[in-house]
Amino acid sequence: MNAPTALSHLVPEVNQRQVPQAFLDALVARFGAQCSTALVVREQHGRDESAFTTVPPPAAVVFAESTRDVADAVALCDAHGVPVIPFGVGSSLEGHLLAVQGGISIDLGRMNKVLAINPEDLTVTVQPGVTRKQLNEEIKSTGLFFPIDPGADATLGGMSATRASGTNAVRYGTMRENVLGLEVVTASGEVIRTGTRAKKSSAGYDLTRLMVGSEGTLGILTEITLRLYPLPEAISAAICSFPSIEAAVRSVIQVIQLGVPIARVELIDQNTVRMVNAYAKLGLREEPMLLMEFHGSPAGVKEQAETVQEIAAEFGGNAFEWATTPEERTRLWTARHNAYFAAIQSRPGCRAISTDTCVPISRLADCLLDSVAEADASGLPYFLVGHVGDGNFHFGYLLNPDDPKEREVAEGLNHSLVARALRLGGTCTGEHGVGLHKMGFLVDEAGAGAIDMMRTIKRALDPKNILNPGKIFAL
Numbered sequence: 001m002n003a004p005t006a007l008s009h010l011v012p013e014v015n016q017r018q019v020p021q022a023f024l025d026a027l028v029a030r031f032g033a034q035c036s037t038a039l040v041v042r043e044q045h046g047r048d049e050s051a052f053t054t055v056p057p058p059a060a061v062v063f064a065e066s067t068r069d070v071a072d073a074v075a076l077c078d079a080h081g082v083p084v085i086p087f088g089v090g091s092s093l094e095g096h097l098l099a100v101q102g103g104i105s106i107d108l109g110r111m112n113k114v115l116a117i118n119p120e121d122l123t124v125t126v127q128p129g130v131t132r133k134q135l136n137e138e139i140k141s142t143g144l145f146f147p148i149d150p151g152a153d154a155t156l157g158g159m160s161a162t163r164a165s166g167t168n169a170v171r172y173g174t175m176r177e178n179v180l181g182l183e184v185v186t187a188s189g190e191v192i193r194t195g196t197r198a199k200k201s202s203a204g205y206d207l208t209r210l211m212v213g214s215e216g217t218l219g220i221l222t223e224i225t226l227r228l229y230p231l232p233e234a235i236s237a238a239i240c241s242f243p244s245i246e247a248a249v250r251s252v253i254q255v256i257q258l259g260v261p262i263a264r265v266e267l268i269d270q271n272t273v274r275m276v277n278a279y280a281k282l283g284l285r286e287e288p289m290l291l292m293e294f295h296g297s298p299a300g301v302k303e304q305a306e307t308v309q310e311i312a313a314e315f316g317g318n319a320f321e322w323a324t325t326p327e328e329r330t331r332l333w334t335a336r337h338n339a340y341f342a343a344i345q346s347r348p349g350c351r352a353i354s355t356d357t358c359v360p361i362s363r364l365a366d367c368l369l370d371s372v373a374e375a376d377a378s379g380l381p382y383f384l385v386g387h388v389g390d391g392n393f394h395f396g397y398l399l400n401p402d403d404p405k406e407r408e409v410a411e412g413l414n415h416s417l418v419a420r421a422l423r424l425g426g427t428c429t430g431e432h433g434v435g436l437h438k439m440g441f442l443v444d445e446a447g448a449g450a451i452d453m454m455r456t457i458k459r460a461l462d463p464k465n466i467l468n469p470g471k472i473f474a475l
Contacts, residue, residue: 013100013470014054014055014056014100014101015100015101015470016056016099016100016101016102017081017082017083017101017102017103018102019059019060019080019082019102019103019104020080020082022080023076023077023079023080023082024037024059024060026076026080027060027062027073027076027104030072030073030076031062031063031069031073034062034063034064034065034069035060035061035062035063036060036061036063037059037060037061039057041061042057042058042059042060042061042105043057044090045057045058045061045087045090045097045105045107046058046097046098046099046105047090047097047098048090048091048092048093048094048095048096048097048098049090049091049092049093050092050093050094050095050098050435050436050437051351051352051353051401051407051437052095052098052436052437053401055095055098055099055100056099056102057099058085058099058102058103058104058105059082059099059102059103059104060104060105061087061104061105061106061107062104062105062106062107063107063109063110064106064107064108064110064111065110065111066111067111067183067185067191067222067223070106070108070111070185070220070222071185071189071190071191072189073104073106074106074185074186074187074188074189074220074466075188075189076189077103077104077466078187078188078189078464078466081464081466082102082103082104082466083099083101083102083103083104083465083466083467083468083469084103084104084105084106084220084466084467084468085097085098085099085103085104085105085106085216085468086105086106086108086128086157086158086161086216086220086221086468087105087106087107087108087109088108088109088128088129088154088155088157088158089109089131089152089153089154089155089158091152091153091154091158092158092162092432092433092435093354093356093432093435093437094429094432094433094434094435094436094437094438095435095436095437095471096161096162096215096216096433096435096436096468096471098436100436100469100470100471101469101470103466103469106220108127108128108129108155108157108220108222109129109155110129111127111128111129111157111222112127112129112130112131112134113126113127113130114126114127114130114134114135114138114139115127115223117138117139117142118197119139119142119143119144119228121197122144122227122228122229122230123180123197123225123226123227123228124139124146124225124226124228125181125223125224125225125226126156126223126224126226127157127222127223127224128155128156128157128158128160128221128222128223128224129155129157130155130156130157131153131154131155131156132146132148132149132150132153132154132156132159133153135156135226139228140231142228143230143231144228144229144230144231145228145229145230145231146178146226146228146229147168147171147172147178147229148164148165148166148168148169148172148174148175148178149166149167149168150164150165150166150431151166151167151337151340152337156224156226157221157224159175160175160179160182160211160212160221160224161212161213161214161215161216161221161433162175162213162215162431162432162433163175163176163212163213163431163433164431165387165390165392165430165431166387166431167264167266167333167336167387168263168264169387169389169390169392169431170256170262170263170264170265170387170389170390171261171262171263171264171295172229172263174431175212175213176209176212176213177227178226178227179195179208179212179224179225179226179227180195180196180197180198180199180208180225180226180227181193181194181195181196181197181208181224181225182194182195182207182208182211182212182221182223182224182225183221183222183223183224184207184211184219184220184221184222185219185220185222186219186461187218187219187461187462187463187464187466187467191222192207192219194207194208194211195207195208195225196225197225210457213433214472215433215434215435215468215471215472216467216468216471217458217462217467217468217469217471217472218457218458218461218462218467219461219467220467232263232295232296232301233296233297233298234294234295234296234297234298234300234301235263235293235294235295235301235329236293236294236301236302236305236322236323236324237264237291237292237293237294237322237323237324237328237329237332237333238291238292238293238294238305238308238309238320238321238322238323239284239289239290239291239292239319239320239321239323239332240289240290240292240309240312240317240318240319240320240321241285241287241288241289241317241318241319242287242288242289242290242312242315242316242317242318243287243288243316244288244316245267245269245288245368245369245372245384246365246369247288247315247316247317248267248288248289248290248315248317248388249267249364249365249368249369249388250315250365251290251311251312251314251315251317252265252267252290252361252364252388252389253361253362253364253365254311254314254315255307255308255311255389256361256389257361257362258307258311260304260307260308261295261296261304262292262293262294262304262308262389263293263294263295264291264292264293264387264389265290265291265292265293265387265388265389266290266291266292266336266385266386266387266388267288267289267290267384267385267386267388267393268288268289268290268291268336268339268384268385269288269372269383269384269385270286270287270288270289271381271382271383271384272339272342272343272383272384272385273285273286273287273288273289274286275339275342275343275345275346275383276335276336276338276339276342278342278345278346279338279341279342279345279346280334280335280338280342282335284335285319290312290317290388291332291333291336292308293329293333294308305322336385339383339385340352340354340383340396342383343383343396343398344398346381346383346398347381347398349400349401350381350398350399350400350401351398351399351401352383352396352397352398352399353396353397353399353407353410353411353414354394354395354396354397354432355393355394355395355396355397355413355414355417355418356392356394356428356429356430356431356432356438357392357393357417357418357420357421357426357427357428357429357430358390358391358392358393358421358426358427358429358430358431359391359421359424359425359426359427360391360424360425360426361389361390361391363391363424363425363426364388364391364393366424367417367420367421367424367426368386368388368393370420371395371413371416371417371420372384374413374416374417375395375397375413378409378412378413379409380397380398380399380406380409380410380413381397381398382395382396382397382398383395383396383398384396387430387431390430391426391430392430392431395413395414395417397409397410397413397414418438418441418444419444422444422445427445428441428442428444428445429441434471434472434473435471435472436470436471439471439472439473439474442472442473443473451473454472454473455473455475458475459475
């Protein structure tokens, strides 16, 4: 993989299609006040948390309130050949929401009802605008919870579309393992269903898995059936400081390879600890740190924690501190989830280019340590956090958005990191998705033959290329 030239990954190809006035008139006639062409509304729906800043906003925004609204809007787009982009809360990091080929945005935030809770079957069905925190608040009386936690309070539709995961993935898996069935609006405006509430099925192609992770390019999700889990009888969290990143990572590898059923294990480097201390007014030791959580019975949690503490001690882990009350655990995890905002505040006016590689756990130390050395040598400020229990970690390169040299350095670091991860049997994106920013990386990872197969699927299901066009791969 060659290093990028200039700012190629931050200047997406914009080829906006003309939006006919007749289409806009029909849209307003159907949706009335649910449709907006106000510039401030369009601009809000034409950006996300990525580093892209130069794409014009969509021509209109439809605020859908039902599956029928989505189907009618897509049918109008199909009739006029107008692109359509689904929108949740705008927290994606890879340019998924940008209208690079024009068109409209469908905001699914008003479709925010929990439709059916089936505690006996450990399932729930929701509309796509339900957020993960909302869901857990609504089901807490059942003794169940939904564990996928990407950090941001994202919508479950967006999480399904990007195949998100997060801090709990090491024990509970990702959205891929936890979406059982879907209701989907296709490119023609037809409504189909995939999957069931049964735990398994061998009936035909697995369309649910095809749609999960398709980033809005194959259909728009309007209902999602999810797997739930019993709330653990006991939960304990701990932090442990280490003399080096290598010692922390080696400790995690040993924990995972011994089969300890740890629920969460997050790495935070010393740069990030310092930023979090300043942002959240904490007094954490400014050394590489693991933040861990254990779920199970009181005896099981105690046994897990003791095993991990012994392993950590072998690698120089010290200052083990426990957080057993909900308030203490929330304080620690809030600090972790605020790492991004703490980093941004540490350099006022900066933007962050976030990486998302994931490698086999046995190669984690090799990939991470070489990447740290390269980032340190660049002189560019950065933060580092990682869901290291499953080999996934994130650099956030902090750059001055008005300095082309800093942007180029950050992109070069990202290119080098992805190339390293692929050499070690990993992936360019563990959980953020491809969007715009990782399109070139996907070709390197999957190969031309696999990309051609993806194109064949896309053309078959979306022959007019109206569903979030210009994302994942080029047609």
